[in-house]
Amino acid sequence: MTPPVSSDFPADAPDIFSRVRFVMVSPTHPGNVGSAARAIKTMGFHDLHLVAPADPDILRQPEALALASGAGDILARACSHASLADALGPTTLAFALTARARAIGPPPCDIREAAVQSAAELALPDARVAIVLGTERTGLSNEDITLCQRVCHIPANPAYSSLNVSQALQLAAWEMRYALLPLAGAARLPDTHARHDPGSDPASSERVQAMLDHFEQALLAVGFLDPLHPKKLVPRMRQMWTRNRLSADEVDMVRGLCTAMIRSADRATPQND
Numbered sequence: 001m002t003p004p005v006s007s008d009f010p011a012d013a014p015d016i017f018s019r020v021r022f023v024m025v026s027p028t029h030p031g032n033v034g035s036a037a038r039a040i041k042t043m044g045f046h047d048l049h050l051v052a053p054a055d056p057d058i059l060r061q062p063e064a065l066a067l068a069s070g071a072g073d074i075l076a077r078a079c080s081h082a083s084l085a086d087a088l089g090p091t092t093l094a095f096a097l098t099a100r101a102r103a104i105g106p107p108p109c110d111i112r113e114a115a116v117q118s119a120a121e122l123a124l125p126d127a128r129v130a131i132v133l134g135t136e137r138t139g140l141s142n143e144d145i146t147l148c149q150r151v152c153h154i155p156a157n158p159a160y161s162s163l164n165v166s167q168a169l170q171l172a173a174w175e176m177r178y179a180l181l182p183l184a185g186a187a188r189l190p191d192t193h194a195r196h197d198p199g200s201d202p203a204s205s206e207r208v209q210a211m212l213d214h215f216e217q218a219l220l221a222v223g224f225l226d227p228l229h230p231k232k233l234v235p236r237m238r239q240m241w242t243r244n245r246l247s248a249d250e251v252d253m254v255r256g257l258c259t260a261m262i263r264s265a266d267r268a269t270p271q272n273d
């Protein structure tokens with residue numbers, strides 16, 4: 001692959017780069033957060049999100065500031081969230097980075113494929129991409145992974161594949177930059193995107209999560225979900241819908257279906273009066 005010619009992106013590029021967020025789930029070492037900020041800034045991004053950090057003040061720790069070096073501004077504007085679902089709110093495509101292969105979960109890809117898929121996604125004006133990294137000792141939980149649309153690995157030495165989290169982030173940020181620069185250099189997005197139907201765009205994570213809550217209520221209402229013996233039905237349903245990348249129109253359609261299921265169950269329930 002030929003590298004992009006210029007390492008400086010043009011004035012119209014930041015929009016594309018600002019629609020990529022890096023999410024660190026429960027980071028424990030301030031130095032890793034600082035190094036992550038530096039990695040993000042060197043690659044031209046600026047959006048860092050933390051989920052439930054071990055220390056609520058981790059962004060202001062001296063070690064974080066020292067390792068951020070000149071990227072203290074990334075730490076200053078970083079956001080903390082209580083849950084990964086919150087951190088993914090407006091995103092439409094999230095990659096869960098993991099060194100471990102998972103038996104279940106969204107479709108896998110490697111980091112280079114993830115960057116190419118991100119470039120295609122970000123050609124849509126309202127799309128947002130998340131790169132999600134796990135906590136230092138245990139990585140991402142299966143629950144975290146099912147909130148993402150893809151599982152992504154960095155194909156390192158199979159005998160020793162677990163990178164330091166900020167180094168994994170650095171590689172991911174580089175691949176993203178490499179894939180996005182040609183897009184950022186385009187004078188404007190192709191006309192097909194300017195004319196496209198927004199309803200066909202991928203729905204944001206928060207809309208999909210709200211739909212899933214509604215779907216769960218509908219399954220309860222029609223008796224398909226037994227609250228006393230739910231087994232794995234809910235996580236499996238959630239995974240199926242999340243993996244399939246619903247559009248905004250499809251989310252609306254499923255919500256309409258949920259409303260109809262709940263109404264019909266209510267009508268079928270005998271009234272005691």
Ligand SMILES: C[S@@+](CC[C@H](N)C(=O)[O-])C[C@H]1O[C@@H](n2cnc3c(N)ncnc32)[C@H](O)[C@@H]1O
Pocket residue numbers: 096097098099100132133134135136137138139140152153154155156161162163164165166168
């Ligand atoms: C130190 S690793 C966590 C190691 C943990 N023992 C595990 O098995 O997931 C911290 C994070 O860095 C990222 N990471 C490290 N090596 C990676 C690799 N080879 N591919 C993708 N992500 C990696 C993942 O997000 C991971 O959760």
